[in-house]
Each structure stands twice: as structure tokens, then as C-alpha cells.
Amino acid sequence: MSRESARALLRWTLLIGGVFLVFGLPFVMYAFPEGWRWEPYNTKYEHMILSIYAAMGVFYVLAWRAPERWGSFLWFTVAANAAHGIAMLADALHHPEERANLAGDVPVILFAAAAMALLAWRAGVPLRAPAA
Numbered sequence: 001m002s003r004e005s006a007r008a009l010l011r012w013t014l015l016i017g018g019v020f021l022v023f024g025l026p027f028v029m030y031a032f033p034e035g036w037r038w039e040p041y042n043t044k045y046e047h048m049i050l051s052i053y054a055a056m057g058v059f060y061v062l063a064w065r066a067p068e069r070w071g072s073f074l075w076f077t078v079a080a081n082a083a084h085g086i087a088m089l090a091d092a093l094h095h096p097e098e099r100a101n102l103a104g105d106v107p108v109i110l111f112a113a114a115a116m117a118l119l120a121w122r123a124g125v126p127l128r129a130p131a132a
Contacts, residue, residue: 006122007067013119014064017112021057026050035104039097071126074116081113 001009029036029046037046056077063070088106092098 001122003124006119010067010119010123011064014060018057018060021053034100068125074120075127078113078117081109085110
């Protein structure tokens with residue numbers, strides 16, 4: 001994959017991913033609770049998670065035009081999503097009542113972190129933006 005094609009795919013990933021985080025994540029969390037909610041259901045916790053991911057989605061959309069200028073943010077989200085996904089994977093494997101999440105949010109967040117890392121790396125997105 002060339003740097004230009006990786007950058008183009010990264011831009012689409014940021015735009016589609018950002019819109020999903022703002023509008024799609026609340027929908028799938030409530031439409032498919034078995035794979036997207038965690039026991040015990042706690043609406044305060046879920047609202048906090050949704051607001052954090054919505055904010056991330058807004059910044060993904062802001063970054064889609066020039067991802068190379070948002071390197072610190074993009075690499076932070078790769079690390080944060082990977083850490084969150086690994087923690088959820090461990091919990092889902094340890095708690096039988098959470099096994100449905102292995103077919104829902106767990107693979108989605110781990111795939112998203114891996115895809116963002118691969119595309120950002122192939123596109124040459126630096127960890128820090130160059131000085132202006």
C-alpha cells in the first residue's frame with residue numbers, strides 16, 4: 001500500500017469512524033445490548049462512555065482533512081482504544097455473562113485500533129506534528 005493510498009483510506013476511516021462514534025455507537029449500544037452493553041447495566045457509566053467516544057468522533061471528523069497534523073491525537077486514540085479493548089477482552093473471557101461482547105464491541109474496538117495504527121503508520125503520520 002502506497003503512502004498516498006494509506007492516507008486516503010485513513011481519511012475515510014476518520015470520517016466514517018467519527019460519524020459512527022457520534023451517531024452510530026449510541027444506536028448499536030441500545031439496539032444490540034447483548035454484545036455492546038456490560039453487566040450490570042449502568043446508564044450513568046454508559047452516558048460517560050458515549051460522551052467520551054462522541055468527543056473522539058468529533059475530533060476524528062476534524063482530523064480527516066489533514067491527519068498528519070493530528071498525529072498526537074491519532075496515536076493516543078490507537079493506544080487508548082487498544083488498552084480499552086484488551087481490558088474488555090480480559091473481562092469478557094473472565095466473566096461468562098459478558099461472553100456475548102466477544103462478538104460485539106470487543107472485536108470492533110480492537111479492529112479499529114489496529115486499522116488506525118496500520119493506516120496511520122503506512123500514511124507516515126508522525127507521533128508529533130512538525131513545528132509550524
